[in-house]
Amino acid sequence: MTQVTLRDLTKKYSSQVKAVDHLSLEIPAGKITAILGPSGCGKTTLLKLIAGLVPPTSGDIFFDGISQLDIPAEKRGAVMVFQNHLLFPFLSVGDNVAFGLKMRGEPPQLIREQVLQILELVQLAGYEKRQPSQLSGGQQQRAALARALITQPRILLLDEPLSNLDANLREEMRELIFNLQRQQGITTVFVTHDQEEAVMLADQIALVFEGVLQQVGEPRAFYERPANLATARFFGANNILPGFDREGRIDTASGSLQIEENQIPPGPVNLVIRPENIRIVTEKGDRNNIIVGRVRSCIFAGTRTRMKITVEGALLEVVTDASPLRCYQEGETILLFLPPAKLWAYPAKESSV
Ligand SMILES: Nc1ncnc2c1ncn2[C@@H]1O[C@H](COP(=O)(O)OP(=O)(O)OP(=O)(O)O)[C@@H](O)[C@H]1O
Ligand SMILES: [Mg+2]
Incomplete structure (x- = not known):
C-alpha cells in the first residue's frame, strides 16, 4: 500500500x-x-x-x-x-x-x-x-x-x-x-x-x-464545518445572511444572532446555514436566534417540503424533513430558529465561487 x-x-x-x-x-x-x-x-x-x-x-x-x-x-x-x-x-x-x-x-x-x-x-x-x-x-x-x-x-x-x-x-x-x-x-x-x-x-x-x-x-x-464560504456553497449551504461580527454576536438586518464557534476577527461577515438546519417554530419563547420571515413559496416534494422565505436582508431556503400538515401560504408570516451550532461565520471579504 x-x-x-x-x-x-x-x-x-x-x-x-x-x-x-x-x-x-x-x-x-x-x-x-x-x-x-x-x-x-x-x-x-x-x-x-x-x-x-x-x-x-x-x-x-x-x-x-x-x-x-x-x-x-x-x-x-x-x-x-x-x-x-x-x-x-x-x-x-x-x-x-x-x-x-x-x-x-x-x-x-x-x-x-x-x-x-x-x-x-x-x-x-x-x-x-x-x-x-x-x-x-x-x-x-x-x-x-x-x-x-x-x-x-x-x-x-x-x-x-x-x-x-x-x-x-x-x-x-x-x-x-x-x-x-x-x-x-x-x-x-x-x-x-x-x-x-x-x-x-x-x-x-x-x-x-x-x-x-x-x-x-x-x-x-x-x-x-466547511472551511470557507465557497466550500459551504459547493456543498449546498446556500443561505447567506450578511452581518457584522461584534465579538460573539453578529448583527444582521434580521436582528442580532449568536453563533457557537467564532474563530474570526470582528468585522463584516457572511453567516451561512444549510437549508435543512433552519427550524420553523410557532413561538419565540425566550430563545435567541429566532427571526421573522415571510413565505415566498412552499413546494411539497414528497418526503420533504422546500420553502423560500424572505427575511430582512436575505432570501432563505428552508427544507423541512417531514412534510408539514399543510403547505404555508405565500405571504404568511413565519418564525425561524437558526441554531447557533449550525450557523457559520466567514469573513465577508472572502471570494465566493
Ligand atoms: N494540455 C493543456 N494545455 C493547455 N492548457 C490545458 C491543458 N490541459 C488542461 N489545460 C487547462 O488547464 C485547466 C485545468 O484542466 P483540467 O483538464 O485539469 O481540468 P478538470 O478539472 O479535469 O476539468 P473537467 O472536469 O472539465 O474534466 C483548464 O483551464 C484547461 O483548459
Ligand atoms: Mg478532467
Missing part, C-alpha cells in the same frame, strides 16, 4: 493557465481519495501529475516518501483510467485487458489466466472476444478498470469513472469500485465534479477550485 504526498505542487500550461496552484496533499495508503471540483479546476491535471504523464512546473510528488520527479510514468506503478479514451477500439476486450501484461513480456498462459480472473472480478466473464464497440458504456468502463487492475498498480487513478453512465449503472459501478478497492486495498484517487458521488465513495475528499486546494478531510466535515 502506497502513500502519496503532493508538496507545493504547481502546474502551469502557459503563463496564463495555472491548472494546479501550490497544492499540498497527503493521500493515505490503501484508502479512496476523491479530488472534487468544478469543470476546469485542474482535476485531470492532478492525476496526470501523479501518474507522471505531465511534469510539474514546481513542487514535488512522493510515493512512500520517495520523490517521483525523476521516475518515468511506466516505472511509477500509478495507472490512470482516462475520462474518455477508455479502450483500444481495434483490440478485443481480452486483448485490451491483457495489454499491460503483454507489454511486460509475461508468459501467454499466465496472461490468459489473469485476464479471465480479472474479467470475472469486474463482472465481464465471457466478454473477452467482443470488440469494445459491442459493449455498453458501463461495460466499457469496467473493461477499462480491468485493464488497469491487471497490472496490480500501487496507485489507481480514475478520472470521472462514473460519468457517461445512467443512474443504475452509476450505482453498480460505484459499488464495484468500492468493493474492489476494499478487497485489494489499492491506494485509489478518483476525480469527480459531483459532490454526492465523492461523499458516497471516498474516505477522504480534497476540494479544489481553480487549482487551489480549499479543504481536505472526511466527507462529513464538508457538511458539518
Whole structure:
C-alpha cells in the first residue's frame, strides 16, 4: 500500500493557465481519495501529475516518501483510467485487458489466466472476444478498470469513472469500485465534479477550485464545518445572511444572532446555514436566534417540503424533513430558529465561487 504526498505542487500550461496552484496533499495508503471540483479546476491535471504523464512546473510528488520527479510514468506503478479514451477500439476486450501484461513480456498462459480472473472480478466473464464497440458504456468502463487492475498498480487513478453512465449503472459501478478497492486495498484517487458521488465513495475528499486546494478531510466535515464560504456553497449551504461580527454576536438586518464557534476577527461577515438546519417554530419563547420571515413559496416534494422565505436582508431556503400538515401560504408570516451550532461565520471579504 502506497502513500502519496503532493508538496507545493504547481502546474502551469502557459503563463496564463495555472491548472494546479501550490497544492499540498497527503493521500493515505490503501484508502479512496476523491479530488472534487468544478469543470476546469485542474482535476485531470492532478492525476496526470501523479501518474507522471505531465511534469510539474514546481513542487514535488512522493510515493512512500520517495520523490517521483525523476521516475518515468511506466516505472511509477500509478495507472490512470482516462475520462474518455477508455479502450483500444481495434483490440478485443481480452486483448485490451491483457495489454499491460503483454507489454511486460509475461508468459501467454499466465496472461490468459489473469485476464479471465480479472474479467470475472469486474463482472465481464465471457466478454473477452467482443470488440469494445459491442459493449455498453458501463461495460466499457469496467473493461477499462480491468485493464488497469491487471497490472496490480500501487496507485489507481480514475478520472470521472462514473460519468457517461445512467443512474443504475452509476450505482453498480460505484459499488464495484468500492468493493474492489476494499478487497485489494489499492491506494485509489478518483476525480469527480459531483459532490454526492465523492461523499458516497471516498474516505477522504480534497476540494479544489481553480487549482487551489480549499479543504481536505472526511466527507462529513464538508457538511458539518466547511472551511470557507465557497466550500459551504459547493456543498449546498446556500443561505447567506450578511452581518457584522461584534465579538460573539453578529448583527444582521434580521436582528442580532449568536453563533457557537467564532474563530474570526470582528468585522463584516457572511453567516451561512444549510437549508435543512433552519427550524420553523410557532413561538419565540425566550430563545435567541429566532427571526421573522415571510413565505415566498412552499413546494411539497414528497418526503420533504422546500420553502423560500424572505427575511430582512436575505432570501432563505428552508427544507423541512417531514412534510408539514399543510403547505404555508405565500405571504404568511413565519418564525425561524437558526441554531447557533449550525450557523457559520466567514469573513465577508472572502471570494465566493
Ligand atoms: N494540455 C493543456 N494545455 C493547455 N492548457 C490545458 C491543458 N490541459 C488542461 N489545460 C487547462 O488547464 C485547466 C485545468 O484542466 P483540467 O483538464 O485539469 O481540468 P478538470 O478539472 O479535469 O476539468 P473537467 O472536469 O472539465 O474534466 C483548464 O483551464 C484547461 O483548459
Ligand atoms: Mg478532467
